[in-house]
Amino acid sequence: MANSLCYGEQGGADSGVEVGQETPTAGGAGFGLFSTDFKRNEDLKEMLESSKESLKLEAMKRVVGLIAKGKNASELFPAVVKNVANKNLELKKLVYVYLVRYAEEQQDLALLSISTFQRALKDPNQLIRASALRVLSSIRVPIIVPIMMLAIKEAASDLSPYVRKTAAHAIQKLYSLDADQKDHLIEVIEKLLKDKSTLVAGSVVMAFEEVCPDRIDLIHRNYRKLCNLLMDVEEWGQVVIISMLTRYARTQFISPWKEDGVFENSEKAFYESDEEKRKSAEETKPYAMDPDHRLLLRSTKPLLQSRNTAVVMSVAQLYWHLAPKHEVNIITKSLVRLLRSHREVQYIVLQNIATMSIQRKGMFEPFMKSFYVRSTDATHIKTLKLEILTNLANEANISTVLREFQTYVKSQDKAFAAATIQAIGRCATNISEITDTCLNGLVLLLSNRDETVVAESVVVIRKLLQTQPSEHSDIIKHMAKLFDNITVPMARASILWLIGEYCEHVPKIAPDVLRKMAKTFHNEEDIVKLQTVSLAAKLYLTNSKQTKLLTQYILNLGKYDQNYDIRDRTRFIRQLIVPSERGGALSKYARRILLAPKPAPVLQSAFKDRDRFQLGTLSHTLNSKATGYLELSDWPPMAPDQSVRNVEVAEAMKEWSPAVGKAKSSKSDDKFYSDSGEEEDEQAADSGSDEEGGSEALSSEAESENSETSEDSSQSEKSSDSGTGVKKTTTQKNKKLQQAKKPRKVSDSDEGPKNGHSCEAGSRSGSGSGSSEESSSEASESDSESSSDSDSGTEQKKQSEAKPAQKVEEKPKKEVSLLDLDDFSPAAVTMTKSSILSPSVLSDLHGLSLAASSPAIQLSSPVFVPVHTYELLHRMTGKGLAAQYHFSRQPCIYDDRMISVQLTFSNNGDHTLENIHISEKTSAGQNIHCFSPIECLEPEKSVTVSMGVDFNDSTQAASFQLCTKAEGFNVSIQPAVGELLLPVTMSEQDFSKEQGKLQGMNESSATIAMTPESITSQPLHRKVVNMANVGVVPSGQNNVHRFAAKLVSSGALVLVCVVQKDSGAQLTVNTEKTIIGSMLLRELQTVLSAP
């Protein structure tokens, strides 16, 4: 205090000048004014220290005014900082503004305020907590880094999302203050990335981009959540997230662009015979988009309708960089729409369109008229539009473009007119048909009154003529005639060069021009002189009789020129062309040197190689790398492990599924809430749901995968390596994860020893292939697809044929299983045709073929079953639309209680079917989650969608109406009892414990007769899992086989136990749902006793 007063007295004059200019008039005022200002400043101090709040506020407002004008108000710091704890919120805020501005300069004093903020961080009002954190993290005082770190960590787990958002911002601030904190900050980022609030998402991704953009591994687990939240994130966050996801996708997915080549191929094949076409289509369809890739594209598409131009642009660049080529077109309209926006927006958007239009003319061609130039446009916008028009010009529209250009050439803005001439030149070179027209037009322009226009025309004509000089000697003559009137040096030089280069075409005129030049040589610009020397040399070589003297004269003039370039050139030319006693060696080649045919210049766009930068970025705008630009990586040649996103997806799912869940069934609410809690191991109820998440994801991913070629099968194998026994580490990790997620009662038992079992577990959730090592070559795998149906069928038949006699009790009810098998064979074939074969099928087949070839690896194979496809709608009934369904045996993504059903629609008619959707759910008590409507289905195409049905643990069919745009069909899905289950794993002990609880009424059992062959565990397991979606429980005894599952809807456990005896087996089913139990028993009986 005394100090500051003292300062005020001593340095009065100084500070008066410095601070005193607060009034705008002060600039021109005399010293007298200064001193009054100084006084006013002095009273600021007093006001701030007064007890009256209104005075303080008034003073602070004036101080802020000073700051806003950029005046130095730092010496008021002590007086201001005292008010930091003031009750008045406005005053406090203004003090904050002041603090943030000057704390860096007055670090010691700033520390006085820290305790106030620390207190405010505990305030019950979230706004106060947040603003305290904001200011605390904004005062750049290195000493308080630990305090900031602590505050951030605390705020990151604050209940209020607003405070958490502020914490995310604070991360960046702390990082810029002290980069050493990076590791700690990454932890916080990791935590906040899991946050499910839309408010936080944008800010934390921003922090991620700034602190650790290379830690892509943090994104995996949050990828799907971010995609799904994207619509609801605030607009600024959307921009940041989209650009981050663009980079992410380029590292994680394989390129969708290869497909294009295929596209063209098959298009060509269209004209060939049908068979060939099919063949080529089958051969060259290696690409299927990763569903996560598709998810990203799908969830960003609606944002093209955003009112925020930055969001639209970022979606556009995402599509440009990530979407298959034929899908990019949807961004065109939106980009063109942005051209209506402010001038600055136009500038950026046009730049991006210019880059795009080079590569893809077709995209913007229909909108060409939107790029017509208006006289009121700013110059840089005019040139950009011109650029785009030039890029878009082709044979079809060139006449319109040229007509438009004609108007521009006459523009009063001469720089623009010159740019137009260049554009005409480019069009002329690009489109050979119009070269002559353009040349003639340009020649006409030579008589224009404006010099820049003429000059530009000459330059462009020269470039054009170089391509085909012989046909245009009259133009050269014309230009030579105009030569006297043209004064622009560049144009004169160009004409001289042209005449020199093609002097043989104008043998009479060329020497005359040289004569004229000799007269005016000393008055010309350097560039003209150089060309004159060249012209002289060329003429000397071709026509030395007429020009020898002239050349010598010019060379002499050049020898004494002031410019050393010209002197050099003259000396060089003289040595080259005039044979002398010493330098004869080169003169032999003079003609070849000077009159060598020169390649025509390529006129190309300035935006040609801009696409090396990510579109929409600052770097792209500047065409140079900006600080902090993150390179967009190339597509990986092989898809990286897709499962990284899967494993974690359970969490992501939990975060967004409640909305769906709530809508669907109020009963499940409790479960959902407990679900969304962060502690996974504490949930007992939804044993399978976590696991579901994981496996579901894989399946959905895998489903759309085209598994026809070996390349792909290897991919899916790779993706499913969680299931392969070879990669034990992964498997174990997987297992642990699963076990962590399993309910306690099931899971707290043996973890370690049984690799084989963990393998099973993995494969169940991951639909992985049995084993990769011993597997036959991949070719054989893909082979097995075609023969798969027979495989599975014949295998069993063989067995039965081998030992048909030993059957004792054959149960009559076998139609179901037989039907299934019958159904299966045609189904598989259709699937293959429609190329939407799910990888589970693939892995099934894989497993089967393996099982057939090497029985040693039987353990993992049982879970894979052939897909039983059922018909939903026959193509005759559906008027061309055929639908089939199968149970994917994967947990449903929409709701825990639903069973996911894969529907395959194929259009067998000859009209495009539009808007296929489910309209009416007629059955009561069953929730159906419809698939999103299919916009259109071309003839001969088919598409697979998934839907969820909650059958309520009954085998009652779910009926609904399937509608196209024109018609509706009543259909129903009939679940088999085995499909109402989801497999679970548990230890043997747990199994017996659970079984103990489900005695009496809950137990149903039967004895069956079996052939000894089928009593070996492998076929038995397969039969059971074929029929019912159960998991194999590891068993210590050879003759006891245990299977466990839970009912999808109610979650009740279903335990199946088969105990082998000499000639038969004892089959026991334990479940609290007795009806299901007995039905299942009956079915199993049939299956097991069947040969």
Add this chain to the structure above:
Amino acid sequence: MIHSLFLVNATGDIFLEKHWKSAVSRSVCDYFFEAQERATEPENVPPVIPTPHHYLISVFRHRIFFVAVIQSEVPPLFVIEFLHRVVDTFQDYFGVCTEAAIKDNVVVVYELLEEMLDNGFPLATESNILKELIKPPTILRTVVNTITGSTNVGEQLPTGQLSVVPWRRTGVKYTNNEAYFDVVEEIDAIIDKSGSTVTAEIQGVIDACVKLTGMPDLTLSFMNPRLLDDVSFHPCVRFKRWEAERILSFIPPDGNFRLLSYHVSSQNLVAIPVYVKHNITFREGSSQGRFDLTLGPKQTMGKVVESVLVSSRLPRVVLNANLSPSQGTYTFDPVTKLLTWDVGKINPQKLPSLKGSMSLQAGASKPDENPTINIQFKIPQMAVSGLKVNRLDMYGEKYKPFKGIKYMTMAGKFQVRT
């Protein structure tokens, strides 16, 4: 992201600066001034200027340059869009966004900027949220504040920030519940010398002024939604519903907002509501030129064309113009060569015309090109595309609101080449 913001007026003075990270010296603006000097018009200043250590991204509105200082890679549109949002907010708060208004309200401006960005990243840009945080200055409030000592700053976190409808505040109350919608369509066109249309398209917006109590849920449907080719929405519009049923369903923000902007598909022929007969000639060698311009209505469906304003930048050789309008007034600025003619209404019986002579610079050659003519006009009670609102329904609240819909057609960038 955004490091600092400088506001520069037309004469090149920095009159406000704000830093979100450590302060950047205002000398960084020298690069901007350089570019400003090089550009002949303020509109020609490039929006993005690289400097050795920073990048300057600027927008020019209301004769003020808003210059943002950027230090590292950021999508330029992000910054541009944000700056425009700042301007809109200022306009919303102070009625106008001029240098004087900003200087008068420098404290509010500062508070706003502080709330809008945190560490250079946008924090709250929604006008409804900002208005709860910082109340707009009114004379009444200033008086009340001085007496009671209350402040302009809200003490609670705005309810919108956390809700699923961040654009609307809770607890809105009105005695008169009203919802007005303005359908405004603009015709962008280029007409060539002979009077035929080179390009013409219709861009439209629906601006709304909604003053409804509580949490109303509105649906707006069109008679002919297929006209709309490309649309962009206020975030309140439910996209799914639009996709499925072509109905606008939304919980509106409180007050004025732009609900929708759209583009009418280019297949539809655009009716051009005015025609221009022009005869502008310069003769070689003479120092006189003739100017003759007549306007007339065309395809206006019986509506009156109002507020017609013709402007044209004459060639540089024109020294003065001596014209006589049949109606309205005209001005010619000999320095900028800008001719403006305020016509007013077009009366179909008596077409407005502007005739006379231009005196040219002696000895100068005749200009290559005739000037382009820019025309502005308004046609009330008509949407030129034929778009019609079918009905507006309100759900979620009990009362009956007063509803109103107004149509208007305007000239956008309407140019006639002569």
